[in-house]
Amino acid sequence: MRRRAGEVCLGQNAVRKGVAAFLILAVGLTGLFLYGKKPGRGTSAATGAHDQHEDEHTGKLKIGKQKYTYDDTIKAYLIMGTDDSGNEEEKGDDYVGSMADYLAVIIMDKTKETCGVVEINRNTITDVNIIDQYGDGEALAVAQICIAHAYGGSKWMSCQNTVRAVSRVLGKLPIDGYYAVGMSDIPKVNHAVGGVEVTIRDDFSQTDPSLVMGKTIHLSDEQAFHYLHDRMNVGGGDNIARMERQETYLKAVLEKASGDDGAYAMAIWDALEDDAVTDMSDRDISALQNAYSAYRNEGFFSLEGDTIEADTFHNGRLHEEFYPNEEFLADTLTDLCNLSPMVEE
Numbered sequence: 001m002r003r004r005a006g007e008v009c010l011g012q013n014a015v016r017k018g019v020a021a022f023l024i025l026a027v028g029l030t031g032l033f034l035y036g037k038k039p040g041r042g043t044s045a046a047t048g049a050h051d052q053h054e055d056e057h058t059g060k061l062k063i064g065k066q067k068y069t070y071d072d073t074i075k076a077y078l079i080m081g082t083d084d085s086g087n088e089e090e091k092g093d094d095y096v097g098s099m100a101d102y103l104a105v106i107i108m109d110k111t112k113e114t115c116g117v118v119e120i121n122r123n124t125i126t127d128v129n130i131i132d133q134y135g136d137g138e139a140l141a142v143a144q145i146c147i148a149h150a151y152g153g154s155k156w157m158s159c160q161n162t163v164r165a166v167s168r169v170l171g172k173l174p175i176d177g178y179y180a181v182g183m184s185d186i187p188k189v190n191h192a193v194g195g196v197e198v199t200i201r202d203d204f205s206q207t208d209p210s211l212v213m214g215k216t217i218h219l220s221d222e223q224a225f226h227y228l229h230d231r232m233n234v235g236g237g238d239n240i241a242r243m244e245r246q247e248t249y250l251k252a253v254l255e256k257a258s259g260d261d262g263a264y265a266m267a268i269w270d271a272l273e274d275d276a277v278t279d280m281s282d283r284d285i286s287a288l289q290n291a292y293s294a295y296r297n298e299g300f301f302s303l304e305g306d307t308i309e310a311d312t313f314h315n316g317r318l319h320e321e322f323y324p325n326e327e328f329l330a331d332t333l334t335d336l337c338n339l340s341p342m343v344e345e
Helices: 012-026 030-034 145-150 155-169 183-193 221-229 239-257 263-272 282-294 326-337
Strands: 057-063 066-082 100-109 114-120 125-129 140-144 177-182 197-199 216-218 296-302 305-310 319-324
Touching: 057 326, 066 155, 066 282, 066 326, 100 145, 100 155, 100 282, 100 326, 114 326, 125 145, 125 155, 125 319, 140 145, 140 319, 145 155, 155 177, 177 183, 183 221, 183 263, 197 239, 221 239, 239 296, 239 319, 296 326, 319 326
Parallel strands: 066 177, 114 296
Antiparallel strands: 057 066, 066 100, 100 114, 125 140, 197 216, 305 319
16 A cells, blocks of 8 residues: 555645645745745846746656556646755866755646655665766666765756656656755754754764653754654664654645745745755746645655665665655555556557
């Protein structure tokens, strides 16, 4: 059975705020999408925005050996939360991107008027393009999807390389735009909502002893960073446990934001607008904003699959590798994109 992460039964008004809460968790795109504040030309938002996503698309996907078609009009947007490894300053040949620790794709079916979110495990194994500082390079490496963001000569190239990798995982589903903010900005997000209350289920004693296992804590900004970001030396150190903590935080934000009329979302957008990296145009943002105010919310999908430890980089160290279940992925995209299997003649 397909598992929906953070699924909550809500009325229409609460659904809109539920979307806002997800985007808060993802990287703070909330106010931008749902309450109409968007980065215009010449603002301080770090943007490579242009109108390259104007054409809506229909087409074909391939998941495993099975090909699918879809006739519905689909729009998809990638949300990224990047870590602090690497050099985030743009210095030509010296630039090194970060890892993409949080990945989620917002999928809108404009024909059915539905919208849902697919969360992607940062350890998902796929083909990653090994590009240089100019964005060139046809070589592929089989690796965790998170490292795609480490390649390229600028933040925008890193994001575009991640878009390619995510599209591959989703059967070559075209991605219409991306929005990325560093995980280091989690304290700003938490501060904007005044913190939330969670019960600690993992052992944080090696990274933040104030997060005592079993206690219910109103998270400070620093605690929120450790709770949402830390993975190594927390419990068993696996990414799925961290994704579950992110889901818990999401639910807490959902509850807190249910009656705020968008005030939290606006505060978060104000806090993060200097840090965002996006190629989304005003037209993209307006379309998404309008759709999400009217479309049926299909919820959040966390892909099922198998996790193993392997020497991915042949350096004698074990790393987590996540392999999505192809049937589960196909069922999820069938729900969100109205796929039909192709029959080979």
